[in-house]
Amino acid sequence: MTELSQLRQGAFAPGNSAELAEAIVTGTGVRIEIDRRRGRGAALNMSGRYEPRTRDAFDDGWQTIEELPPFKTEVQVEKPRNVITRNESPDISFDRSINPYRGCEHGCIYCFARPTHAYMGLSAGLDFEAKLFAKPDAPRLLERELAKPDYKVRPIAIGTNTDPYQPIEKEWRIMRQILEVLKAANHPVMIVTKSAMVTRDIDLLAPMAEKGLARVGISVTTLDRKLARAMEPRASTPPKRLEAIRAVSEAGIPAGVLVAPIIPALNDHEIERVLDAAKTAGAAEASYVLLRLPLEVSPLFRDWLLRNYPDRYRHVMSLVRSMRGGKDYDAEFGKRMKGAGPYAWQIGRRFELAAKRLELNLTRRQLRHDIFVPPLGMGVQLSLL
Structure with a gap:
């Protein structure tokens, strides 16, 4: 097994130096020049895993590569047939969600949603942050789905894959229109x-x-502005996130903090x-998720770690693998969110004790679904009776 294949399969060679590890990571995709990716999280833009060919640009010494432009955010319109996505995962608290956008300009290097860009023939790296898809028909489709006679009301989760309030929402305002539909129908919603x-x-x-x-x-991952x-x-x-918790809470909206991911x-x-900071700001609930590194997220995160914290690379990845059965990631239900092993147990107990001390999670407010009113607006098939 080559060092590159070891990396792709999540194997770990403790004797590797940071230099060798860096060579392995960058072997999965050429790093993009910093001037082209300034303000982005990823430095790689490897081909999608479903593509029949991989392409890497490199300088052959003949100075034939012209200077390439910086990665700019591009938004395409996506026209789905349905907007509510359903799941049967036993370790999450909702069975349906909405994603107004595909891809996310926030550029969080650890984002577990990055591999979904492969379904569009794009990279989970810089493409995920710069080539975005908006669903302007989502409010109309939602209205139509809620009006179906056999629709059963359950809370809809928004923000569980990509962030509905990423920067392009300022212009597209799709999330706001979705909320307007839900408000008119008295439909419960959970936002992250x-x-x-x-x-x-x-x-x-x-x-x-x-x-x-x-x-x-x-979600508040860290209080360290440099790390964030x-x-x-x-x-x-x-x-700003703590201020948002305060504003939401003071408006009478139940507010919680998600410490995720814990690395x-x-x-x-x-x-x-x-x-402590979230409680002071008004949060009443708290939860956490351990770092998840599925598929392409693993090499992207490790490359980021080597660029920003090379002295911690081996220690961080050793601990991650100790909580994932010796691999970079374990997708098994019941383990993927919290991990396993002594270190994962310690993180869980620390979180529980801190939440108990701060009197967080004393009660979890259940959302109502008994006052739902099916919509009768645009996009809804009217009855012939």
């Missing part, structure tokens, strides 16, 4: 975001929350500090 832009929609969410129809969770800037380059800063030897020492 790492953007302070959620406060824009307090005028919609507050009346919904008063009826028991809405709650908001805001490197790891989540276009997301709201940590102070051993990088931000796990901040668990208690993040919970």
Whole structure:
């Protein structure tokens, strides 16, 4: 087995130096020049895993490669047939979700949704952050699906894959239109975001929350602005997220904090500090997720780690693998969110003790579904009776 194939399969050679590890990581895709990717999380843009050919640009010494332009955010319109996605995962608390966008400009290097860009023939690296897809028909499709006679009401989760309040939402406003449909139908919604832009929609969410129809969770990965800037380059800063928790809570909307992902030897020492800050800001609930490195996320994250924290590379990855059965990732239900082993157990107990001390999660407010009113607007098939 070659070093490259070992890396792709998640094998770990403890004797490797950081230099050899770096050579292995960059063997999965040529690093893009920093001037072309400034403000982005990933430095690689390897071909999608379903593509029949891989292409790497390199300088052959003949100076034939012209200077390439920087990666700019491009948005294409996607026209899905349905907008509600359903799942049967036993380790998450919802069975349906909506994603107004595909791809995410926040550029979080650890994002487990990155591999979904392969379905579009694109890279999970820089393409995921720069080549985005918007679904402007989502509000109309949602209205149509909610109006179906056999529709059964359950809370819809938004922000579980890509962030509905990423920067392009300022222009497209798809998330706001979705909330308008849900509000009109008295439909319950759960939102997860790492953007302070959620406060824009307090005028919609507050009346919904008063009826028991809405709650908001805001992801706070770290309080270290330098680490956040490197790891989540276009997301709201940590102070802005805490301000958003405060604004949401003061508006009467149940607010929670999601400490995710927890990365051993990088931000796990901040668990208690993040919970303290979130509680002070008004959070009533808290949860966490351990770092997940499925498919292409693994080489992207390891490349990022080598570029930003080369001295911690071996230690971080050793701890990650100790919680994932010796691999970079274990997708087994029941383990993928929290991991396994002594270190994962320790993280779980620390989180539980801190949450208990701060009186978080004393009660979890259940969203109502008994006041739902099927929509009768545009896009809905009217009855002939």
